[in-house]
Every structure is written in C-alpha cells, then in structure tokens.
Amino acid sequence: MTMVTMNDALEGSHRKGRKFGRDLAGLAVILGLAVVGYLLFPNNLALLTRMTAIALLVLSLDLVTGYCGVATLGHAALFGSGAYAAGIAAVHFGLTDPLLMLGCGILGGALAGLVCGLVILRAHGLPQLVLSIALIHLFHEFANKASSWTGGSDGLAGIAPDPLLGYFEFDLWGRTAYVFGIVLLAGVFTLLRRIVRSPFGMLCRGIKEDPIRIRAMGASPKLALMKMYAISGAVAGTGGALNAISTQVVGLDSLSFTLSAESLVMLVLGGTGSLFGALTGTIVFMFFEDIVSAANPFHWLTMVGVLLVAVVLFAPKGLYGTVVGLAMRWREARR
Amino acid sequence: MSAIFEVQNLKRAFGGLTVTNDVSLAMAAGDRVALIGPNGAGKTTFVNLVTGNLTPDSGDVLIGGESVTRTNAIGRVRRGLVRSFQVTRLFQEMTPAEHVALAVLQRDGRAGRMFGHFLTMPEVMAEVIELLGKLGLRELMHRRVSEIAYGQQRLLEIAVALALKPKVLLLDEPAAGVPQSDTGLIEKALADLPADLAVLMIEHDMDLVFRFAKRVIVLAAGTIIFDGSPSEVTKDPRVREAYLGSYANASHAA
Numbered sequence: 001m002t003m004v005t006m007n008d009a010l011e012g013s014h015r016k017g018r019k020f021g022r023d024l025a026g027l028a029v030i031l032g033l034a035v036v037g038y039l040l041f042p043n044n045l046a047l048l049t050r051m052t053a054i055a056l057l058v059l060s061l062d063l064v065t066g067y068c069g070v071a072t073l074g075h076a077a078l079f080g081s082g083a084y085a086a087g088i089a090a091v092h093f094g095l096t097d098p099l100l101m102l103g104c105g106i107l108g109g110a111l112a113g114l115v116c117g118l119v120i121l122r123a124h125g126l127p128q129l130v131l132s133i134a135l136i137h138l139f140h141e142f143a144n145k146a147s148s149w150t151g152g153s154d155g156l157a158g159i160a161p162d163p164l165l166g167y168f169e170f171d172l173w174g175r176t177a178y179v180f181g182i183v184l185l186a187g188v189f190t191l192l193r194r195i196v197r198s199p200f201g202m203l204c205r206g207i208k209e210d211p212i213r214i215r216a217m218g219a220s221p222k223l224a225l226m227k228m229y230a231i232s233g234a235v236a237g238t239g240g241a242l243n244a245i246s247t248q249v250v251g252l253d254s255l256s257f258t259l260s261a262e263s264l265v266m267l268v269l270g271g272t273g274s275l276f277g278a279l280t281g282t283i284v285f286m287f288f289e290d291i292v293s294a295a296n297p298f299h300w301l302t303m304v305g306v307l308l309v310a311v312v313l314f315a316p317k318g319l320y321g322t323v324v325g326l327a328m329r330w331r332e333a334r335r
Numbered sequence: 336m337s338a339i340f341e342v343q344n345l346k347r348a349f350g351g352l353t354v355t356n357d358v359s360l361a362m363a364a365g366d367r368v369a370l371i372g373p374n375g376a377g378k379t380t381f382v383n384l385v386t387g388n389l390t391p392d393s394g395d396v397l398i399g400g401e402s403v404t405r406t407n408a409i410g411r412v413r414r415g416l417v418r419s420f421q422v423t424r425l426f427q428e429m430t431p432a433e434h435v436a437l438a439v440l441q442r443d444g445r446a447g448r449m450f451g452h453f454l455t456m457p458e459v460m461a462e463v464i465e466l467l468g469k470l471g472l473r474e475l476m477h478r479r480v481s482e483i484a485y486g487q488q489r490l491l492e493i494a495v496a497l498a499l500k501p502k503v504l505l506l507d508e509p510a511a512g513v514p515q516s517d518t519g520l521i522e523k524a525l526a527d528l529p530a531d532l533a534v535l536m537i538e539h540d541m542d543l544v545f546r547f548a549k550r551v552i553v554l555a556a557g558t559i560i561f562d563g564s565p566s567e568v569t570k571d572p573r574v575r576e577a578y579l580g581s582y583a584n585a586s587h588a589a
Contacts, residue, residue: 199440199448202433209426216386216424217499218412219441227447 023193026276027186033283034182045174047290049246052181053079055282056188056239057259058266059275060109063232065264066272067196068225069208071129072120073260074136075236080143080255081112082237087156087250088149098161098170098180102241109237110230112139117229121222133257140255155251159244170245177246184242188235192275195231204228265304269311271318280320337400339364339533340416340503345394347384354380355391356557362503362533369548369565370537373578377557378537382507386418387411399502415502419495421511421537423488425480431491432476435463438498462498470494470524486517493524504528506536510543522546553577 037048057079064070085108089095095104120131143150150156163169168176195201203224206214211221244250253259262285270281288307293300315322338361347355354377362368372378383389385396387408395404398414406414425434436453439462440446453459467473470490475483480491489509496504510521518540525547528534538544544551544565551568553561555577561568568574 195449197452198450199437199446199453201449202429202437202453203441203446205429206426206437209428210424213420213424213426215409216412216418216420217438217441217495218409218417219446220409224447 023190026193027190030182030186030189030279034178038178042173045178046246047286049174049178049181050243051282051286052178052185053239053243053246054263054266054286055185055279056242057236057263058270058278058282059188059192060232060236060239061263061267062272062275062278063192063196063228063235064225065267066274066278067201067208068204068228070120070225070229071125072116072132073129073257073264074116074120074132074134074139075232075263076254076256076259077116077136077139078109078112078233078236079240079243079259079263080139080250081233082106082109082240083244083250083254084108084143084150084156084240085237086241086244087159090159090161090244091156092149096160096162098164098245101161101245102184102238105237105241105244106234107237109233109235109240111233113229113231113233113236114226116233117226121225121229132260136255136257136260140252140257143252143255150250150252153252155249156244157249159248159250161245161248170248174246177242181242181246184238188238189275189279192235196275200224200227265308267318269308269318271321271324274318274320274324277318277320281318284319338362338397339399340535341395341397341400342385343395343397345381345384345396346392347380347389348392354557355384358394358554358557358559360552360559360562362535364502364531364533366533366535366550367548368533368535368550368552369544370535370552370554371539371541371544371568372554375556376554376577378554380557381554382418382505382537385505386416412499415500416505417496417499417501417503418505419492419507419509421507423485423492425488425491425495427481428479430477430479431467431472431483431494432463434480434491434495435466435498436460438495439463442499466494466498469527471520484517486513486520489513489517489521490524493521497529501532503533503535506534506538508538509536510538510540518543 038045041048057075060078061072061075065072082105086101086105089104090101095101116135119135120128123131144152161170164176164180170176203214203219207221207224214221240254243254266281266285267278268281269285270279271277288304289300292303296303311319317325340362342358342360345355345358346353358381370378380389384391387403387406387410391404395402397403398411398416401414403411403414403416436459437446439459440448440453463476464473467476470493472487472490472494475487480488493509509525510518513521522543536547548565551561551563551565552559553568553574560573560577561571
C-alpha cells in the first residue's frame with residue numbers, strides 16, 4: 001500500500017509560507033471554477049450543485065481511503081445518512097432552517113461514520129471491503145424498510161428549506177443552493193487541508209503505511225482511525241445535507257452501492273491521498289458523465305470504463321497525481 | 336540500584352513446545368545487556384512476551400517495579416518500554432523529521448492534534464534537529480525514507496525509539512542487514528545512547544556484542560543458560576555446547 005500522498009511529496013519539507021500559499025491557491029481554484037461554472041452553465045446550476053455535494057463525498061472518502069488506507073465500497077452510507085438526517089429533520093420535525101438541517105446532516109453523517117468505522121475497522125484488506133459492501137446494503141435496506149420515516153423507494157419528498165439566513169430564498173434556478181454549496185465546499189476544503197497536515201494527519205499517514213510501527217510508538221491506530229471516520233462522516237454528511245437542501249428530496253440512491261463505487265472511481269481517477277485529487281476526479285468524472293451520456297446515452301458507461309482503465313494503466317497516481325509528478329520531475333530537472 | 340526492568344519466571348508454550356521456560360532477569364538504569372542465543376533459542380518469543388505482543392502462560396514483566404503483564408503493547412510503550420525492529424519498520428513515504436516529530440508528539444500526547452504543523456512548533460523541531468543531528472541524519476531530515484541508505488534507516492529506527500524517551504530500550508538486532516562499512520555508524524550511535532537508559536540488545540554479531548555489552552545473557556532452548564560478563568561467556572561450556580553442539584567440548588579428545 002504505497003499510494004503516494006501527492007500533497008506531501010510536493011510539499012515535503014518546505015516552508016509554511018508556501019503551504020499557506022497553496023491553501024490560498026486551492027481556495028482560489030475552487031472559487032474561480034465556481035465562477036466559471038456559473039458563467040458557462042447558468043441553466044445547469046443543479047448539476048454543478050450536485051457536483052459540489054458529490055465532491056464532499058469524494059473528499060470524505062479520500063480521508064479514510066487515501067490518507068488512512070481503509071478499503072471501502074460503502075462510503076455512500078455516510079453521505080446518505082447525512083441526507084436522510086437533514087431531510088427527516090425538515091419533514092418530520094419541522095427543522096426547515098437550512099443551517100439546522102446542515103447541522104443534522106453533519107451529525108447524522110458523523111454517527112454513520114462511527115457505526116461504519118466500528119464495523120469496517122475490525123477487518124483488513126479484502127474482508128474489510130466485503131464488510132463495507134455489506135454495510136451499504138444494510139443501510140440501503142434499512143432506509144427502504146423504514147418507509148414511514150424515509151419514504152422508502154418513493155424517496156423522502158416535501159423538504160422545504162427556509163430562506164438561508166432568513167434572507168436568501170432557495171430559488172427555482174438553484175442560485176442560492178449553488179452558492180451555499182460552494183461556500184460549504186470551500187470551508188470544508190480549507191479545514192481538511194489543516195487536518196491532513198496536522199500531527200493527527202501525519203499520524204494517519206503513518207497508520208496507512210505501518211500500523212505496527214505506530215503501535216510501537218505508543219499510539220492506538222484504531223482510535224485514530226475511528227476519529228478520522230467520524231470526521232469523514234461529518235464531511236460526507238455535509239454533502240448529503242447539501243443534496244437534500246438543494247434537490248428538496250432524498251432518494252434511496254443516496255445510500256446506494258452504486259454511489260459508493262462511483263465515488264471510489266472518482267477518487268482513483270483524480271488521485272488518492274490528495275484533496276486536490278479528490279476534487280479533480282469528481283469534476284472530470286461528472287462532466288464526462290454529463291457530456292458523454294448526452295452524446296451517447298447507450299454506451300456512455302463503456303466510455304467511462306475506458307477512461308478509468310486508461311487512467312489506472314497509464315496514470316496510476318490519478319490525473320492530479322500524475323500532473324504533480326510531472327511538474328516535480330520538471331522542476332528537479334531544472335535544478 | 337533497584338531494577339528498572341524485571342522479568343520474573345516468564346513461561347510460554349505453543350502447543351506442547353515450551354518456547355520460553357522460566358526466564359528471569361533484572362536490569363538497572365544504565366545497564367548495557369546483550370541477549371544472545373542460537374537460532375530457535377526463543378529470542379523472538381521473549382521479545383514478544385516482553386513487549387506485550389504475546390501473553391505469557393505465567394510469570395511477570397515489571398517496568399520501574401510496576402507489573403505490566405496485563406498491560407497491552409501500547410500501554411507498555413507509554414510506560415517507557417520501547418523497542419526497535421529487526422527489519423526496519425519505517426514509513427517509506429515520510430521524512431526522518433516527520434518520523435521523529437511524530438514520536439515526540441506522541442510521547443507528549445499531542446499526536447492527535449488537528450491543527451498546526453510540526454515544522455512550526457519550535458520545541459518539537461528543536462528536539463527533532465538535536466536527535467537527528469546526534470545520529471548524523473540532520474542533512475537528510477527532509478528526504479523521504481525510501482531515498483536514504485539502509486544503514487541510515489537503521490539509525491533513524493534508533494532515533495524514533497529515543498524520541499519516545501524510553502526507560503528501557505529493546506534493540507532487536509540493530510546492525511542486521513547493515514553493510515560492513517556502515518556498522519561503525521551503528522556502533523557509535525549505540526555508544527552514545529543516554530547513560531541512564533537501560534538497554535537490552537538482541538544481536539548475532541559477536542563483535543558488536545563484546546564491544547557494547549557489559550553483561551551477556553545466553554538463551555538456549557527457552558532458558559537462560561548463562562548470565563555474566565562478556566569475558567566469561569566464551570569460556571562457559573554450556574554456551575559452547577549450545578552453539579556448537581556436543582562437539583564443542585569433546586573436540587580435544589579427537
């Protein structure tokens with residue numbers, strides 16, 4: 001398991017000023033892309049908002065898979081739990097303030113993260129993967145059966161969020177939702193950059209490489225991973241809540257194996273172990289999906305498959321990771 | 336001086352085979368002890384029993400007079416029993432500075448901190464630089480471990496252990512796999528270990544054992560057959576027999 005953590009390979013030892021600069025650059029890229037997206041696709045903000053929500057899911061997956069080396073194909077459980085928590089809060093408890101719904105989503109996601117962590121972290125490798133698949137099916141079935149709460153296969157409809165901060169209506173064009181989403185993504189991204197660089201982030205990278213070594217240092221890998229799972233759940237729950245607020249409906253697909261697998265595909269596409277990689281993968285995959293499925297509705301999945309095979313074979317570090325690798329080689333050559 | 340590290344009547348069997356049979360030893364602060372023994376003598380099992388990776392069938396392990404027999408491996412590290420590994424276990428993608436910083440932060444209970452970066456923590460960096468400097472790794476502190484030589488990785492292994500400020504250090508073949516040209520570095524590092532640290536070294540390289548240890552313990556077939564000074568160990572008939580078989584003492588008859 002030596003997937004390169006691109007951020008750190010690039011940053012390595014370098015000074016804090018540079019890192020702060022990269023934080024700002026990352027933020028600028030997110031906001032810049034958001035503006036470009038808004039200008040290019042003013043009639044398709046719903047897609048862009050969904051992309052933002054999924055980006056949060058992929059970032060969350062990156063925390064446990066990319067940074068901690070946990071194999072999971074059930075990460076949508078955290079996303080869906082956040083979505084249902086926000087939706088149920090609005091529909092059944094009348095908590096229609098979007099920030100309260102967001103809070104419920106974060107809490108729901110974090111709780112689901114703890115539950116999934118407790119189960120998944122008991123195993124390693126293939127058994128771990130199988131446990132994660134079993135979990136996502138259990139979550140899915142549970143949501144399906146508890147239809148009085150979740151609406152079952154019809155979905156949980158009738159979510160009507162109040163204006164954001166009592167002022168910004170969630171309009172028909174999805175502008176408010178889009179801006180809300182981008183602000184959330186930018187905030188989460190900045191926070192996660194800090195966390196992955198912190199001593200805790202370093203501890204997690206150590207666990208990914210050699211948990212026995214970490215134990216010999218007197219630290220408990222299990223405890224750290226559980227913490228990371230809770231954080232990851234909070235992030236995925238943020239994405240789920242955003243999805244519930246923006247689409248005003250929560251469907252069983254948000255708790256599906258398909259979404260879990262797709263998010264892993266996006267992460268691998270962009271590059272694991274890097275927050276920028278997670279974002280790149282999400283954007284490329286979802287645009288590709290949108291464009292190709294419009295051009296060829298029958299074979300678009302085949303083309304996504306071809307893209308993925310190409311990336312895994314020729315750019316095993318993912319799109320972002322490969323670009324960073326090339327840039328580093330270029331810089332070393334110039335030295 | 337009272338014992339900082341003590342093993343009392345340690346026993347462990349796998350199936351019908353007793354691998355550690357009634358082993359007792361005590362060490363004081365500053366002791367330099369080498370544990371040697373032929374292959375299959377039970378050294379690895381002994382290390383695992385002491386570090387808490389295996390539970391003994393009976394007997395006790397004490398650190399600073401306190402029993403840790405029921406404490407798990409992580410708890411024993413926190414009480415000051417630190418080991419190094421026979422085959423380096425380092426994080427290939429991380430730098431020596433990160434290794435030592437992580438150990439320092441963990442020792443101080445700050446490895447769970449979710450903000451800040453160790454490069455910006457002056458007290459952590461001071462310790463990192465001092466420790467790596469002492470072991471001659473200062474220049475390499477920001478290189479990735481996968482890029483540095485094996486001998487230097489062995490030194491880093493020692494640095495990580497020292498960063499945890501142990502009371503008892505268990506060195507599992509610190510010179511294993513190190514090319515001859517670099518063993519001098521390891522020896523120097525061993526000679527420079529903190530004076531108040533109790534060190535138990537498991538080692539095959541007899542030259543290193545004789546230069547390092549003030550006391551040698553020989554383990555054979557799960558029991559201690561010799562515990563004394565290096566100068567006497569080669570003369571002891573039981574040790575000779577354990578290493579060379581019955582030929583050792585019968586050879587003069589031939």
